[in-house]
Amino acid sequence: MAALAGTSNAPLLSTRGLSRSFGGLKAVDGVDFDLPAGEIRAVIGPNGAGKTTFVSLVSGRIAPTAGRIVFDGTDVTRLPAHRRVGLGIAYTFQITSIYAALSVADNVALAAQRSAGGAALKRAVDEALTRVGLRDRASELAGNLAYGHQRLLEVAMGLALKPRLLILDEPTQGLSDAEIDGFVQLVREIAKGATVMLIEHNMAVVMALADRITVMDQGRVIAEGAPDAIRADPAVQAAYLGAPQEAASHG
Amino acid sequence: MSERARIAALHLAVIALLFAAQFVLPAYHHGIVSRVMVLAVFAIGYNLVFGYAGMLSLGHAMFFAAGMYGAGLPVYHGGWGIGPAFLFGIACGAVLAAGIGLLALRTSGVAFMIVTMMFGQVAYLLALWFGDWTRGEEGLTIAQDLRVVGPLDLTDPTTRYFVALALFSAALLASLALVRSRFGRTLVAIRENEERTRMLGYDTFRTKLAALTVSGALCAAAGAAYALLFGYMGAGFANVPYSILPLLWVLVGGAATVIGPFVGTLAMFYLTDLSNDLLNRNFPDWDISALGIVGLALVLLILFFPKGVMGTVRARWLPWLP
Ligand SMILES: Nc1ncnc2c1ncn2[C@@H]1O[C@H](COP(=O)(O)OP(=O)(O)OP(=O)(O)O)[C@@H](O)[C@H]1O
Ligand SMILES: [Mg+2]
Numbered sequence: 001m002a003a004l005a006g007t008s009n010a011p012l013l014s015t016r017g018l019s020r021s022f023g024g025l026k027a028v029d030g031v032d033f034d035l036p037a038g039e040i041r042a043v044i045g046p047n048g049a050g051k052t053t054f055v056s057l058v059s060g061r062i063a064p065t066a067g068r069i070v071f072d073g074t075d076v077t078r079l080p081a082h083r084r085v086g087l088g089i090a091y092t093f094q095i096t097s098i099y100a101a102l103s104v105a106d107n108v109a110l111a112a113q114r115s116a117g118g119a120a121l122k123r124a125v126d127e128a129l130t131r132v133g134l135r136d137r138a139s140e141l142a143g144n145l146a147y148g149h150q151r152l153l154e155v156a157m158g159l160a161l162k163p164r165l166l167i168l169d170e171p172t173q174g175l176s177d178a179e180i181d182g183f184v185q186l187v188r189e190i191a192k193g194a195t196v197m198l199i200e201h202n203m204a205v206v207m208a209l210a211d212r213i214t215v216m217d218q219g220r221v222i223a224e225g226a227p228d229a230i231r232a233d234p235a236v237q238a239a240y241l242g243a244p245q246e247a248a249s250h251g
Numbered sequence: 252m253s254e255r256a257r258i259a260a261l262h263l264a265v266i267a268l269l270f271a272a273q274f275v276l277p278a279y280h281h282g283i284v285s286r287v288m289v290l291a292v293f294a295i296g297y298n299l300v301f302g303y304a305g306m307l308s309l310g311h312a313m314f315f316a317a318g319m320y321g322a323g324l325p326v327y328h329g330g331w332g333i334g335p336a337f338l339f340g341i342a343c344g345a346v347l348a349a350g351i352g353l354l355a356l357r358t359s360g361v362a363f364m365i366v367t368m369m370f371g372q373v374a375y376l377l378a379l380w381f382g383d384w385t386r387g388e389e390g391l392t393i394a395q396d397l398r399v400v401g402p403l404d405l406t407d408p409t410t411r412y413f414v415a416l417a418l419f420s421a422a423l424l425a426s427l428a429l430v431r432s433r434f435g436r437t438l439v440a441i442r443e444n445e446e447r448t449r450m451l452g453y454d455t456f457r458t459k460l461a462a463l464t465v466s467g468a469l470c471a472a473a474g475a476a477y478a479l480l481f482g483y484m485g486a487g488f489a490n491v492p493y494s495i496l497p498l499l500w501v502l503v504g505g506a507a508t509v510i511g512p513f514v515g516t517l518a519m520f521y522l523t524d525l526s527n528d529l530l531n532r533n534f535p536d537w538d539i540s541a542l543g544i545v546g547l548a549l550v551l552l553i554l555f556f557p558k559g560v561m562g563t564v565r566a567r568w569l570p571w572l573p
Contacts, residue, residue, distance in 0.1 A: 059450065061446075061449075061450060080454070081449050081450055082449055082452045082453055082454045082455070085450065085451065085452030086452055091450050093447070093450075097444060097446060097447045097450075098444070098447065099440060099443045099444050099447065100443070101443055102439075102440075102443065106436075109436075110436065110437075110440050110448070110451055111451045113433055113436070114451070114452050114453070117433070157451065161451065161452065
């Protein structure tokens with residue numbers, strides 16, 4: 001992770017005027033965003049704020065209608081998703097997207113086999129599964145895992161990609177409290193080697209992990225700053241924190 | 252025995268069995284098995300795209316026909332040797348498949364079925380359009396004296412059987428190696444969840460294009476061999492039934508299994524043969540075609556036997572079966 005050192009002024013990821021419309025709906029609307037290397041950044045906002053759409057644009061899963069995306073000094077706006085993965089951007093899906101008919105180990109192997117083969121591949125799979133605590137279940141069919149474990153498998157697949165930027169889209173959805181504690185530890189571990197972008201509705205997780213928080217509403221960034229400042233921001237409270245029942249119903 | 256050795260042993264045993272069968276089969280069955288081995292190569296090619304990559308093509312007759320005409324016409328009209336003609340036939344299928352893939356792979360699902368079917372129809376109509384060269388449905392017979400390579404006389408049943416076996420063995424082992432490679436695992440990943448595979452850093456379009464091209468080459472190899480071994484090429488082989496048949500053979504034998512295509516081709520060949528005889532004997536003026544049987548078999552299969560023979564064997568007894 002050479003980029004972690006000495007790039008404190010040039011952000012690992014930045015977007016300018018990034019926009020995406022679905023028909024008349026501006027799901028993401030002119031977002032300027034900078035993420036320094038090594039940070040854990042939480043992206044929060046009410047349902048439908050455009051968080052998933054925003055990170056989908058960054059990962060290349062969908063194409064923007066306007067704007068620019070620069071990753072580590074390279075303009076990746078027109079780069080297909082698989083090339084962005086090659087550069088180090090990994091995305092874990094909000095709606096669990098695993099290979100249900102394949103074993104847990106095979107799921108992770110598909111992520112790891114781009115860079116490793118033979119014995120190294122086995123080791124990489126083992127390591128990723130150990131980190132998320134699914135090593136005992138390596139030979140089970142992924143589709144038979146409990147929902148929370150499928151979420152962890154998603155994370156393991158992201159890890160196996162050896163990303164420089166790991167995007168986690170609501171990873172704790174469906175996890176038990178004990179699992180969430182383990183997960184917070186895991187993200188701290190991951191953050192030692194990679195930059196993390198975390199979309200999360202569970203405010204306890206956000207406050208425990210985030211170096212900084214970006215708040216989105218109706219496709220726009222309405223606030224950005226340290227956790228304490230965000231908690232105190234009246235615009236944020238109106239859009240998001242002021243509606244606790246919504247946040248609670250999601251977590 | 253390690254899994255790897257077990258798999259190799261099983262597939263080599265199939266080849267050895269077919270080799271031994273040559274010496275014991277009565278003439279009639281001997282001829283059928285030769286034909287089945289060639290057509291099984293067609294099914295193996297189809298299985299790669301349909302079984303492993305999960306793309307339902309309804310136009311694969313065009314690749315078989317590309318090989319058939321690509322090899323047969325230069326021999327018939329240009330006096331080419333068998334060897335170069337065979338290779339040219341394969342090249343025709345591969346190039347055609349790559350070209351079609353560049354266009355058709357922009358679609359998926361039902362749209363892909365329709366697009367490949369339309370291209371298949373265009374290929375069939377072209378075979379009719381160039382009737383001066385192909386003689387359309389009536390077709391062409393390649394004279395006996397043209398079907399000789401060095402010491403090998405392809406019109407001799409024993410030679411024919413061994414040439415067919417050689418081609419079949421090569422295709423079987425190639426497909427075995429392919430589906431067990433990184434490339435093969437990626438195809439399965441695309442079939443299971445294409446979006447996820449893309450987001451794991453795979454160029455899914457290129458992978459699918461490569462699969463379709465290899466499939467086209469295999470199907471064309473079957474078509475070329477068919478023309479050269481059995482001495483006949485006709486536009487009927489470019490028509491819809493020959494796009495449906497490989498689908499049927501693969502479904503009967505077991506999609507996404509390496510041996511399945513052969514098992515399915517063999518089973519369907521004898522099934523149509525037997526039922527044709529039976530129907531013609533008992534209902535002589537009903538004029539029931541083999542195509543009706545094919546259709547019926549397809550419906551019954553999808554309803555009651557979706558995994559096919561080898562797919563069921565894998566699910567029940569041999570989970571390691573590739
Ligand atoms: N493929 C799509 N087609 C049409 N509209 C879409 C599509 N994807 C998202 N939208 C719409 O764009 C808006 C933003 O959606 P997005 O999924 O990005 O929100 P989100 O912030 O991730 O919400 P949540 O917290 O519920 O996950 C929503 O109004 C959504 O309905
Ligand atoms: Mg979302």
